[in-house]
Amino acid sequence: MQDAIKPRDANEVAEAIASAAANAKRLELVGRGTKRELGRSTQTDTTLDLSGLSGITLYEPEELVLSARAATPISEIEKALEASKQELAFEPMDYGPLLGKAPGEGTIGGAIAAGLSGPRRIKAGAARDFMLGVSAVSGHGEVFKAGGRVVKNVTGYDLPRLLAGSWGTLAAMTDITLKVLPRAEDCATVLVLGLTDARASEVMSVAMGSSCEVSAAAHLPQLCAGKIQELKLLGKAVTALRLEGISQSVAYRKMKLEELLRSFGELGALDASASRAFWKNIRDVMPFSGGNARPVWKISTTPSLAPEIAAGIGAATDAKYYYDWAGGLLWLEMPEDKPQEGAVRTALAGRGHATLIRASASARASAEVFEPLDPVRAALSQRLKASFDPKGVLNPGRIYPEG
Amino acid sequence: MVAMPAPDKAVLDRREKIVAALREIVPGEGVIANDIAMRPYESDGLTAYRQLPMVVVLPETTAQVSKILSYCYENGIKVVPRGAGTSLSGGALPLADGVLLGLGKFNKVLEIDYANRAVVAQPGVTNLGITKAVEGKGFYYAPDPSSQIACTIGGNVAENSGGVHCLKYGLTTNNVLGVEMVLITGEIVRFGGKHLDAEGYDFLSIIIGSEGLLGVVTEVTVRILKKPETARALLVGFPTSEAAGDCVARIIGAGIIPGGMEMMDKPAIHASEAFVKAGYPLDVEALLIVELDGPEAEVDHLIERVSGIAKDCGSSTLRISNNEEERLKFWAGRKAAFPAVGRISPDYYCMDGTIPRAKLPLVLSKMREFSEKYGLLVANVFHAGDGNLHPLILYDANKEGELQRAEDFGNDILRLCVEVGGVLTGEHGVGVEKRDLMPAMFNKIDLDQQLRVKCAFDDKGLLNPGKVFPELHRCAEMGRMHVHGGKTAFPDLPRF
Numbered sequence: 001m002q003d004a005i006k007p008r009d010a011n012e013v014a015e016a017i018a019s020a021a022a023n024a025k026r027l028e029l030v031g032r033g034t035k036r037e038l039g040r041s042t043q044t045d046t047t048l049d050l051s052g053l054s055g056i057t058l059y060e061p062e063e064l065v066l067s068a069r070a071a072t073p074i075s076e077i078e079k080a081l082e083a084s085k086q087e088l089a090f091e092p093m094d095y096g097p098l099l100g101k102a103p104g105e106g107t108i109g110g111a112i113a114a115g116l117s118g119p120r121r122i123k124a125g126a127a128r129d130f131m132l133g134v135s136a137v138s139g140h141g142e143v144f145k146a147g148g149r150v151v152k153n154v155t156g157y158d159l160p161r162l163l164a165g166s167w168g169t170l171a172a173m174t175d176i177t178l179k180v181l182p183r184a185e186d187c188a189t190v191l192v193l194g195l196t197d198a199r200a201s202e203v204m205s206v207a208m209g210s211s212c213e214v215s216a217a218a219h220l221p222q223l224c225a226g227k228i229q230e231l232k233l234l235g236k237a238v239t240a241l242r243l244e245g246i247s248q249s250v251a252y253r254k255m256k257l258e259e260l261l262r263s264f265g266e267l268g269a270l271d272a273s274a275s276r277a278f279w280k281n282i283r284d285v286m287p288f289s290g291g292n293a294r295p296v297w298k299i300s301t302t303p304s305l306a307p308e309i310a311a312g313i314g315a316a317t318d319a320k321y322y323y324d325w326a327g328g329l330l331w332l333e334m335p336e337d338k339p340q341e342g343a344v345r346t347a348l349a350g351r352g353h354a355t356l357i358r359a360s361a362s363a364r365a366s367a368e369v370f371e372p373l374d375p376v377r378a379a380l381s382q383r384l385k386a387s388f389d390p391k392g393v394l395n396p397g398r399i400y401p402e403g
Numbered sequence: 404m405v406a407m408p409a410p411d412k413a414v415l416d417r418r419e420k421i422v423a424a425l426r427e428i429v430p431g432e433g434v435i436a437n438d439i440a441m442r443p444y445e446s447d448g449l450t451a452y453r454q455l456p457m458v459v460v461l462p463e464t465t466a467q468v469s470k471i472l473s474y475c476y477e478n479g480i481k482v483v484p485r486g487a488g489t490s491l492s493g494g495a496l497p498l499a500d501g502v503l504l505g506l507g508k509f510n511k512v513l514e515i516d517y518a519n520r521a522v523v524a525q526p527g528v529t530n531l532g533i534t535k536a537v538e539g540k541g542f543y544y545a546p547d548p549s550s551q552i553a554c555t556i557g558g559n560v561a562e563n564s565g566g567v568h569c570l571k572y573g574l575t576t577n578n579v580l581g582v583e584m585v586l587i588t589g590e591i592v593r594f595g596g597k598h599l600d601a602e603g604y605d606f607l608s609i610i611i612g613s614e615g616l617l618g619v620v621t622e623v624t625v626r627i628l629k630k631p632e633t634a635r636a637l638l639v640g641f642p643t644s645e646a647a648g649d650c651v652a653r654i655i656g657a658g659i660i661p662g663g664m665e666m667m668d669k670p671a672i673h674a675s676e677a678f679v680k681a682g683y684p685l686d687v688e689a690l691l692i693v694e695l696d697g698p699e700a701e702v703d704h705l706i707e708r709v710s711g712i713a714k715d716c717g718s719s720t721l722r723i724s725n726n727e728e729e730r731l732k733f734w735a736g737r738k739a740a741f742p743a744v745g746r747i748s749p750d751y752y753c754m755d756g757t758i759p760r761a762k763l764p765l766v767l768s769k770m771r772e773f774s775e776k777y778g779l780l781v782a783n784v785f786h787a788g789d790g791n792l793h794p795l796i797l798y799d800a801n802k803e804g805e806l807q808r809a810e811d812f813g814n815d816i817l818r819l820c821v822e823v824g825g826v827l828t829g830e831h832g833v834g835v836e837k838r839d840l841m842p843a844m845f846n847k848i849d850l851d852q853q854l855r856v857k858c859a860f861d862d863k864g865l866l867n868p869g870k871v872f873p874e875l876h877r878c879a880e881m882g883r884m885h886v887h888g889g890k891t892a893f894p895d896l897p898r899f
Binding site for chain 1: 517518519520541542562563565569570573574576577586590591592594596597598599600601602603604605606608609611612613629630631632652653655656658659660697698699700701704705757758759760761786789790791824825826827828829830831832833837841844845848849850851852853855856857858859860871881
């Protein structure tokens with residue numbers, strides 16, 4: 001274990017970072033450590049343990065706004081929201097099960113820093129779409145704030161959004177203000193059974209292009225469908241489409257969607273409670289969470305290209321895979337403890353991006369975890385990093401090699 | 404009035420050479436250098452500010468934009484990008500020693516991809532032009548700023564434009580998937596595409612709403628949505644603005660997110676009614692338009708629930724649209740509110756603060772005090788769902804001192820917005836107009852961090868200088884570290 005500093009408030013975070021910068025020390029930023037094995041392997045001198053920055057500081061349901069210290073557990077936030085029938089609409093996924101840890105341990109800061117968005121991403125938006133304001137400490141050791149607590153705000157650069165998905169490499173967030181939304185009263189899932197990937201892609205496109213307001217669309221080839229509790233007995237590939245809203249609306253749209261999709265194949269359905277369990281399983285990548293540590297890739301691409309890309313990687317590696325985000329998100333598990341980065345990136349051919357989410361330390365050391373950038377963007381990324389953290393104090397090398 | 408940076412005499416002395424160099428890049432009529440022909444470019448939607456540029460250039464290709472910017476970068480020449488010039492904050496106000504780079508010729512929709520629900524367009528395509536291109540198949544582009552007939556998608560990207568439907572459907576930033584952009588160095592770079600989320604840092608987050616200070620966007624990919632099956636609206640009058648505000652809070656508290664929720668105060672109601680005769684009640688203090696969209700079964704149910712909430716909140720009049728014609732009539736008055744106010748006053752100054760909704764009664768009552776203090780009338784239209792307030796200050800520019808009084812009045816309102824927990828601008832941008840108010844919301848450290856981001860893109864400070872940031876800094880100064888108050892846990896450590 002390396003040395004750890006555990007600040008109690010934002011000022012202490014600023015002191016720790018200013019001191020590290022002055023001493024050319026590199027810090028690993030950690031909340032509750034649930035995603036420590038994700039990202040490039042880094043060399044740091046000291047752990048900056050932010051878990052002391054916890055607690056909801058403001059929640060006004062009628063204003064749709066919630067503020068919390070960065071290391072507040074998501075479970076605590078979700079509990080508070082539930083009491084007012086609200087939720088984090090971006091449906092942050094929980095990497096716990098996939099990475100061999102307990103579920104429900106992650107913090108809001110971790111979810112934002114990693115840009116975690118679940119199946120509802122395609123309708124409600126990404127984690128960053130819910131970032132209204134932030135207070136953070138840059139690598140300069142300065143506490144700065146950006147954004148605000150209101151939804152409509154174009155005052156200055158949208159740094160709160162930028163910090164989402166920046167993996168703690170730009171600033172240590174200390175306080176986060178989020179937009180929250182009402183929870184749907186009811187939900188249901190329409191299933192289409194036995195489709196090929198290409199046909200499923202078409203079905204998802206038709207559903208998303210309809211006025212049925214589909215809030216999630218996934219396709220599981222038979223192999224993966226068999227690993228999901230709610231689909232096990234079907235024994236077929238399953239294409240799933242979620243509808244959420246008030247009961248009258250869900251019932252009406254379900255009828256409409258079934259009409260629209262009848263000609264594509266045999267239909268099935270999941271009721272509200274089965275739907276909730278099923279989409280949580282999709283969100284948390286349960287088909288690949290069986291306790292093994294085989295490499296798992298996450299690919300974001302143009303939805304209609306996904307079947308071809310998946311087939312290409314499958315042919316080269318024998319990987320198992322399933323689709324979320326109407327095809328725009330591909331989850332792949334490799335058959336052995338080799339990430340086979342070459343095969344993945346060759347098939348993707350720059351048409352989106354691939355991230356190595358789970359892999360052993362040695363595998364991560366031998367592969368680029370994030371999609372490599374072209375020279376112009378790489379240089380701009382380095383300048384952006386330096387604008388926040390000129391001494392390279394914060395999570396150096398977590399996304400890209402140090403320049 | 405806000406002062407612009409002093410023109411660089413050395414650049415102005417080289418004007419002929421610069422114009423000739425630009426003509427090498429963009430042949431024919433694409434370079435405009437005479438004063439009369441440049442006149443249409445001297446101002447944008449913030450007409451109180453006018454300045455002729457040094458030269459106007461209207462490129463047609465990304466390669467030309469790249470060459471222009473690279474030339475300007477090498478020669479230390481400032482550049483002001485411009486779309487349709489509808490900015491209400493002076494974002495496209497020219498500089499006397501700057502090149503005005505107009506993107507008006509980039510006016511083509513390049514690709515419509517229904518399978519992936521995306522449209523790729525050049526930045527000069529109008530906001531409404533995108534919807535027009537796809538409405539035949541029942542799709543639309545969601546953000547709908549009221550200038551949507553004229554404003555361009557490139558300008559929307561620069562300003563992160565909103566509209567009346569953004570509570571439910573988001574702002575520009577929530578609906579753009581990717582851009583092609585030219586950096587000030589002339590380098591061409593792409594961020595995003597038809598896939599979701601970024602590889603590495605999410606540059607789109609800061610490019611959208613960057614007001615032309617980070618680069619010049621030459622292509623935009625947006626997501627399109629299927630039109631809702633139906634939409635109906637309620638028109639509800641209240642005896643007090645408190646009751647109307649309470650109604651808004653209770654609708655949202657009940658878990659209902661309307662497609663649009665707009666409020667008008669008495670002066671705005673009267674001006675609109677006199678102009679378009681939408682049938683608005685004149686004996687109310689506040690009027691609420693609530694629009695619900697989606698499947699018919701859902702809309703009918705929610706109309707009932709919202710009606711019940713409105714009655715509980717003490718509404719004095721309540722009408723529900725029964726057909727499309729009635730719904731549009733409800734909106735007609737609201738949509739015409741700005742020109743309606745323009746009819747009753749020689750000039751008006753449109754403000755754009757956002758506040759936490761619960762503070763509305765307080766802000767309105769303070770605004771009445773300011774109105775007396777400055778001796779100017781104010782009418783309010785309000786995107787009630789998301790707290791975005793548009794006070795319209797009535798003045799006459801031909802009367803000595805009135806413009807200054809209107810600006811001071813406006814500044815008081817914006818400072819008040821920040822005091823109650825809101826922000827300076829909800830959708831119009833900082834531009835020139837609110838530049839010097841930035842310190843009301845951000846301290847030096849906050850602003851320095853934003854300036855450092857600017858420097859990562861534009862190390863010579865050539866892109867749209869004089870906008871957004873109250874002070875110009877050399878980027879070299881921005882990299883330094885500061886120590887505050889001398890209070891640190893390790894006082895003996897060397898600092899610099």
